[in-house]
Amino acid sequence: MRLWDLRIISPRGGELRPLGANPTAVTWWAWTWLPWDGTAMARSGQRFMPRAIREASIWYGWARAPFVASGELKMVDYGDVLFHPGNLWDYLEQTEKAVTGILESGVSVFACGGDRSIPLPVVRAYGKRLGGKLSLIHFDAHSDAYAELYPYPTGGTWVNELTDEGWVDGGRSVTLGVRPTREFGKADVFHQLGSEMILDHGPVWAAERTLEIVGDNRVYITFDPDFLDASQAPAVHTPEPLGPDMRFVIKYFNALMARD
Ligand SMILES: [Mn+2]
Numbered sequence: 001m002r003l004w005d006l007r008i009i010s011p012r013g014g015e016l017r018p019l020g021a022n023p024t025a026v027t028w029w030a031w032t033w034l035p036w037d038g039t040a041m042a043r044s045g046q047r048f049m050p051r052a053i054r055e056a057s058i059w060y061g062w063a064r065a066p067f068v069a070s071g072e073l074k075m076v077d078y079g080d081v082l083f084h085p086g087n088l089w090d091y092l093e094q095t096e097k098a099v100t101g102i103l104e105s106g107v108s109v110f111a112c113g114g115d116r117s118i119p120l121p122v123v124r125a126y127g128k129r130l131g132g133k134l135s136l137i138h139f140d141a142h143s144d145a146y147a148e149l150y151p152y153p154t155g156g157t158w159v160n161e162l163t164d165e166g167w168v169d170g171g172r173s174v175t176l177g178v179r180p181t182r183e184f185g186k187a188d189v190f191h192q193l194g195s196e197m198i199l200d201h202g203p204v205w206a207a208e209r210t211l212e213i214v215g216d217n218r219v220y221i222t223f224d225p226d227f228l229d230a231s232q233a234p235a236v237h238t239p240e241p242l243g244p245d246m247r248f249v250i251k252y253f254n255a256l257m258a259r260d
Contacts, residue, residue: 019031019069019070019075019076019077020068020070020071020075021070021073021074021075022070022071022072022073022074025072025073025074026074027073027074027107027108028074028075028076028106028107028108029073029074029075029076029107029108029109029110030075030076030078030102030107030108030109030110031069031075031076031077031078031110031112032078032079032081032098032099032102032109032110032111032112032122033050033078033079033080033081033111033112033114034050034080034081034091034095034111034112034113034114034118035047035048035049035050035051035080035081035114036083036091036095036113036114036115036117036118037114037115038085038086038087038088038091038115039088039115039116039117039153039154039155039156040115040155040237041154041156041237042237042238043236043237043238044115046113046114046115046237047085047114049112049113049114050080050112050114053112069110075110076107078098078102081094081095081098082094083095088152088153091121092120092121092153093121095118095121095122095125096121096122096124096125099111099121099122099125099126100125100128100129103125103126103129104129109122109125109126115155115237116140116144116154116155116156116158116224116237117153117154117155117158118222119136119158119162119220119222120153120158120161120162122220123136123162123167123168123220123222124162124165124167126167126220127162127165127166127167127168128167130218132218133166133167133168133169133217134167134168134169134173134217134218134219134220135168135169135172135173135174135213135214135215135217135218135219135220136159136162136168136173136174136190136219136220136221136222137173137174137176137210137214137219137220137221137222138159138173138174138175138176138190138222138224139175139176139177139221139222139223139224139227139249140175140176140177140178140222140224140226140227141177141178141179141195141224141226141227141238141240141243142156142178142224142226142238142240143159143175143178143188143189143190143192144156144157144158144159144175144224145157145159145160145188145189145190147160147161155237159175159189159190160189163189169217170189170190171191172213172214172215172217173189173190173191173213173214174190174191174192174193174209174210174213174214175188175190175191175192175193176193176198176206176210176227177193177194177195177198177227177243177244178192178194178195179194179195179196179240179241179242179243191213193206193209193210195242195243195244196242198244198248199244199248202251203244203248203249203251203252203255204251204252204255206252207252207253207255207256207259208255210256211256211259224236226238226239226240226243227243227244227249228243228244228245228246228249229241229242229243229244229245230243232245232246
């Protein structure tokens with residue numbers, strides 16, 4: 001497949017910008033950016049994350065580190081999704097529409113926020129496209145199932161909305177990294193592998209437990225950087241102590257990928 005056969009049109013009408021491609025990779029990925037921070041309650045600024053990640057990635061590309069995504073995947077930079085700044089409903093609608101268009105092209109979506117609400121429109125599009133329930137692997141210091149706290153969807157409620165709407169199989173989904181002393185709100189919807197538990201048992205154990213929980217379901221992975229210890233990710237909306245580090249994350253994914 002050639003890049004220009006994908007028929008992806010940027011919402012801004014621009015050209016596809018290839019990030020890079022590994023010829024042995026099977027699936028094309030669209031790196032899709034969501035500059036949205038309208039549901040951040042305390043610290044905003046997540047709308048600037050897309051440009052910050054692009055800038056930071058220059059160093060990894062230059063250094064040829066083993067974490068260069070475009071060296072492992074067939075990818076294009078799809079650009080930022082365009083929506084009305086500050087309009088929650090337009091952001092949800094335009095994002096779902098953009099992701100639906102990408103999926104119809106046979107391309108997978110790698111979505112970067114943005115505040116913690118971003119799984120809501122993205123997984124809605126995936127769920128409708130696949131016509132069934134997805135398992136989620138959810139990295140987070142929080143359950144994001146605090147539906148009773150807000151009268152509208154936020155970064156603290158999306159787990160409930162996706163489950164209630166039927167796009168996610170909560171019984172076969174997992175949240176990793178919750179710090180139990182800070183949890184409150186209604187009962188968790190997903191299986192919980194809390195921070196202390198996974199630190200005690202290690203990343204390989206956590207990966208094996210994850211695979212048992214999700215079974216043969218299709219999986220969507222979502223990563224809140226506050227999963228990481230506050231010393232490693234201090235600039236997130238809600239920094240939390242007593243979390244895992246990046247070494248844990250890498251070892252977890254190596255263990256996960258070692259199993260088909
Ligand atoms: Mn969180």
